[in-house]
Amino acid sequence: MARALRLARRGLFSTTPNPRVGCVIVSDGRIVGEGSHEKAGLPHAEAAALAATVGAGNTAIGATAYVTLEPCCHFGRTPPCADALIAAGVERVVVAMQDPNPLVAGQGLARLAAAGIEVASGLLEAESRELNIGFVARMTRGRPWLRLKVAASLDGKTALNNGASQWITGPAARRDGHAWRARSCAVLTGIGTVKDDNPRLTVREVATTRQPLRVVIDSRLETPPDAAILDGGNVLIAAAQEDAGRAEALRARGAEIVVLPNANGKVQLADLLQELGRRGINEVLAEAGTRLNGSLLREGCVDELLIYQAPLLIGDAARGMFGLAELADLAGAVRLTILERRAVGADFRIRARLDQA
Numbered sequence: 466m467a468r469a470l471r472l473a474r475r476g477l478f479s480t481t482p483n484p485r486v487g488c489v490i491v492s493d494g495r496i497v498g499e500g501s502h503e504k505a506g507l508p509h510a511e512a513a514a515l516a517a518t519v520g521a522g523n524t525a526i527g528a529t530a531y532v533t534l535e536p537c538c539h540f541g542r543t544p545p546c547a548d549a550l551i552a553a554g555v556e557r558v559v560v561a562m563q564d565p566n567p568l569v570a571g572q573g574l575a576r577l578a579a580a581g582i583e584v585a586s587g588l589l590e591a592e593s594r595e596l597n598i599g600f601v602a603r604m605t606r607g608r609p610w611l612r613l614k615v616a617a618s619l620d621g622k623t624a625l626n627n628g629a630s631q632w633i634t635g636p637a638a639r640r641d642g643h644a645w646r647a648r649s650c651a652v653l654t655g656i657g658t659v660k661d662d663n664p665r666l667t668v669r670e671v672a673t674t675r676q677p678l679r680v681v682i683d684s685r686l687e688t689p690p691d692a693a694i695l696d697g698g699n700v701l702i703a704a705a706q707e708d709a710g711r712a713e714a715l716r717a718r719g720a721e722i723v724v725l726p727n728a729n730g731k732v733q734l735a736d737l738l739q740e741l742g743r744r745g746i747n748e749v750l751a752e753a754g755t756r757l758n759g760s761l762l763r764e765g766c767v768d769e770l771l772i773y774q775a776p777l778l779i780g781d782a783a784r785g786m787f788g789l790a791e792l793a794d795l796a797g798a799v800r801l802t803i804l805e806r807r808a809v810g811a812d813f814r815i816r817a818r819l820d821q822a
Contacts, residue, residue, distance in 0.1 A: 637810025
């Protein structure tokens with residue numbers, strides 16, 4: 466199963482909106498076929514592994530299949546994997562976790578069992594769930610998993626008071642950040658960052674076969690039509706009001722606009738995440754400024770923090786990480802669980818999860 470999980474990671478940047486899945490087929494104590502899902506529309510991991518066994522002399526008969534996610538039992542872009550395993554004569558199927566997709570959700574295992582195949586579930590389940598945490602989030606709650614990325618100094622500052630922030634962290638941390646962009650289905654930012662930094666928010670430092678959707682939260686449609694983020698299209702702008710003239714100019718640059726207002730004339734962030742979930746977005750990486758970071762936290766939209774901390778001291782007057790209200794009591798603090806703290810070049814990467822996530 467550990468081998469199957471390594472195979473599944475081959476699709477880390479490419480399988481969206483599908484989950485990352487690997488499969489290993491074992492007969493008489495040796496691997497006779499293995500495969501992974503690479504991209505939506507291409508064969509699933511089970512089909513790829515079975516195809517490999519045909520080349521080895523159809524040794525799937527009587528074999529055990531180790532799969533990181535329950536085999537599907539419905540027709541989508543590809544036929545059901547449960548049926549393929551049955552037809553191949555597999556004797557036993559071990560899965561890391563059941564599929565949270567309501568179209569499967571235990572039915573794939575049930576179909577295998579009904580065909581006389583021995584089934585088991587739960588082997589390295591936590592690892593499989595972590596690999597597909599965005600897919601699980603979308604299937605169980607209707608919205609993607611949101612990571613909030615921040616690059617900051619040791620004293621918790623993200624930019625000078627004049628807005629200058631390039632570069633707080635070093636090249637290794639920036640490359641690592643691009644890898645997290647690459648695995649995300651969407652990268653989210655705010656109009657303040659677009660105006661201050663004019664970012665592209667594309668993946669450039671690592672090899673990838675696709676670029677994530679770029680999402681701009683822009684309540685009044687103030688994104689300049691010549692903004693770098695609009696280059697190449699694949700941009701969604703979330704607004705709180707319709708402005709025909711500004712909208713036309715942005716659409717002419719290839720942007721799509723959704724209007725999702727809240728009672729305060731801002732974008733309803735929870736509604737935006739639900740909209741992204743409907744579009745098949747599994748993981749979102751937010752790269753924004755102090756105010757939007759604070760809003761995302763206050764409104765319960767953040768699941769995980771990805772903080773790159775540089776060995777710099779910038780001073781009190783510089784901009785902080787999160788625009789949050791002053792507390793009178795520590796009982797109101799945002800509580801986190803640290804998942805890892807790792808050196809990345811001269812900097813540190815801290816990954817922390819909100820306790821309610």
